[in-house]
Amino acid sequence: MSDIALIETARDFNRFYTNFLGLLNKAYLDSPFTLTDARILFEIGSHAGVSAVSLVRDLHLDPAYLSRILKRFRAEGLVETSPDPADLRSQIITVTERGREQFEELGRRANAQIAARFDTLARGEPEAAVRAMGTIRALLDPTAKPAPAIIRAHRAGDIGWIVQSQSRFYTEEYGWDLRFEALVAEVAGKFLANFDPALEYCWIAERGGINVGSVLVTNGGGGIAKLRLLYVDKSARGLGLGKLLVDECIRFCRQKGYSELQLWTNDMLETARAIYVKTGFRLVSEERHRMFGPEANGQNWVLTL
Numbered sequence: 001m002s003d004i005a006l007i008e009t010a011r012d013f014n015r016f017y018t019n020f021l022g023l024l025n026k027a028y029l030d031s032p033f034t035l036t037d038a039r040i041l042f043e044i045g046s047h048a049g050v051s052a053v054s055l056v057r058d059l060h061l062d063p064a065y066l067s068r069i070l071k072r073f074r075a076e077g078l079v080e081t082s083p084d085p086a087d088l089r090s091q092i093i094t095v096t097e098r099g100r101e102q103f104e105e106l107g108r109r110a111n112a113q114i115a116a117r118f119d120t121l122a123r124g125e126p127e128a129a130v131r132a133m134g135t136i137r138a139l140l141d142p143t144a145k146p147a148p149a150i151i152r153a154h155r156a157g158d159i160g161w162i163v164q165s166q167s168r169f170y171t172e173e174y175g176w177d178l179r180f181e182a183l184v185a186e187v188a189g190k191f192l193a194n195f196d197p198a199l200e201y202c203w204i205a206e207r208g209g210i211n212v213g214s215v216l217v218t219n220g221g222g223g224i225a226k227l228r229l230l231y232v233d234k235s236a237r238g239l240g241l242g243k244l245l246v247d248e249c250i251r252f253c254r255q256k257g258y259s260e261l262q263l264w265t266n267d268m269l270e271t272a273r274a275i276y277v278k279t280g281f282r283l284v285s286e287e288r289h290r291m292f293g294p295e296a297n298g299q300n301w302v303l304t305l
Contacts, residue, residue, distance in 0.1 A: 020117070021113075028106075029106060029109040029110060029113065030109070031102075031105070031106060031109065033102075033106070036061075036069070037069060038106050039059060040055060040059065040061075040066070040069055040070075040073075041073070041078065041079075041095070041099065041102060041103050041106065042103065042106065042107075043055060043058065043059065044079060044093050044094065044095050044099070044103075045095045045099065045100060045103030045104075048094070049092045049093065049094045050092070050093055050094075051084050051086070051087065051090045051091065051092055051093070052066060052067075052070070052081075052084075052090045052091045052093060053084070053087060053090040055093070070091075070093065073099070076098075077096055077098045077099070078095065078096060078098060078099035078102060079093050079094065079095055079096060079099050080093075080094055080096055081093050081094075082094075127209070127210055130208065130209065130210060131210055131235070134208060134210075134235070135235075147207050147208035148207070149205050149206065149207040149212065149213075149236065149239060149241055150205070150206050150207070151203050151204070151205055151206075151244065151245070151248060152203070152204050152206060153201070153202065153203070153204070154202035154203075154204050154214075155204075158202065158204050158211065158214070159188045159189075159191065159192055159202070160188075161211050161214075162184070162188055162214050162229055162231070163181065163184050163185050163188050165211070165214075165231065165233065166184050166229060166231050167180060167181035167184055167185075169231070169233075169234075170292070174268065174292075174294065175293060175294050176292035176293055176294070177292055177293040179291060179292050179293070180291075180292040183291070183292075184229065187216070187218075187228055187229060188216075188229070190218075191216055191218055191228070196219060198256075199219040199225075199256055200216070200217055200218050200219055201216070201217050201249075201252050202214065202215070202216045202217075203215050203216075203245055203248050203249075205232065205236065205241045205244070205245060207236060211233075212232065212233040212235060212236035212241065213231060213232040213233060213236060213241045213242070213245055214229060214230075214231050214245070215227065215228070215229060215230045215231070215245040215246065215248070215249055216228040216229050217249050217252055217253060217261075220262065223257070223258055223259040223260065224258065224259065224260045224261075224262055225249075225253045225256075225258040225260070225261045225262070226261075226262055226263065227246070227249050227261055227262070227263040228263070230242065230245060230246065230263075230272055232245075237271075242271065242272065242275050243275050243278065243279065246275050246276070246279050247279065249261065250279060250303065250305070253305055254305050258305055259304070259305055260302060260303065260304055260305060261281075261302070261303040261305060262300065262301070262302050262303075263276070263281070263300075263301050264298060264299070264300055264301075265298070265299050265301065266296045266297060266298055266299065267286070267296075267297040267298075267299055268296065268297075273299075276301050276303075279303070280303050281301040281302060281303045282301065282302055282303070283299055283300070283301055284300050284301065284302050285299070285300045286298065286299050286300070
């Protein structure tokens with residue numbers, strides 16, 4: 001059985017979050033709707049047509065209760081209904097033009113409410129809050145599907161995130177000291193200071209608005225490119241992002257006419273090394289070192305383009 005202290009902490013969070021969203025207010029978001037009204041209107045407005053049976057099932061509503069709300073919505077001109085061809089005992093419900101206006105207005109008010117809360121937080125804290133929300137849902141909702149990841153170019157603040165995320169990860173996972181953070185900061189700083197968009201690039205993997213991966217290509221001179229700072233956050237492992245980022249580096253380097261792509265890594269980073277092998281890199285040299293505290297085995301890998 002779960003620890004009673006954990007249960008009480010979860011209940012305390014539920015009470016806080018209910019108040020945070022104003023869910024106990026009779027009028028949701030200072031609108032003429034209750035929370036249940038707004039939830040039903042949201043579900044109807046989010047679909048081209050939804051059956052009453054689906055609403056009862058998905059929202060766990062009593063059919064008679066839903067029927068009364070839909071009757072009021074029809075009277076107010078918010079929805080219209082038609083027979084469900086798949087079940088003549090049910091109806092297909094769609095929003096009217098007026099209903100869509102109300103649906104969209106509720107969305108704007110909900111966004112404004114969260115934005116106002118986030119605006120009071122320090123830089124990086126809204127992202128931390130959203131990550132925590134994602135963790136809660138992933139652990140407690142068996143039907144939750146992770147947001148798809150996108151790959152984009154870096155923008156302001158991303159290079160700082162690379163330094164912070166990688167320094168924290170390697171310190172916690174491998175016990176590396178602050179000299180590793182110094183190295184990452186040096187590589188990242190030189191990339192920004194000397195950035196040549198014709199021959200260099202930074203890719204950021206993002207999921208649900210949160211950075212979860214990165215890699216750089218820098219110009220090593222003489223037709224040689226360097227793959228630097230490949231990283232995938234623990235929350236996004238198993239999605240194939242590491243290989244996708246490396247594939248982008250290879251594609252970019254070939255497009256820019258580089259003859260060779262080089263990288264340096266350490267042999268304990270088995271997932272990354274497996275990607276390098278799979279994409280055609282070959283190990284050319286190794287050396288033991290204590291650059292970041294604990295003894296490690298550094299490796300140089302090369303891909304002929």
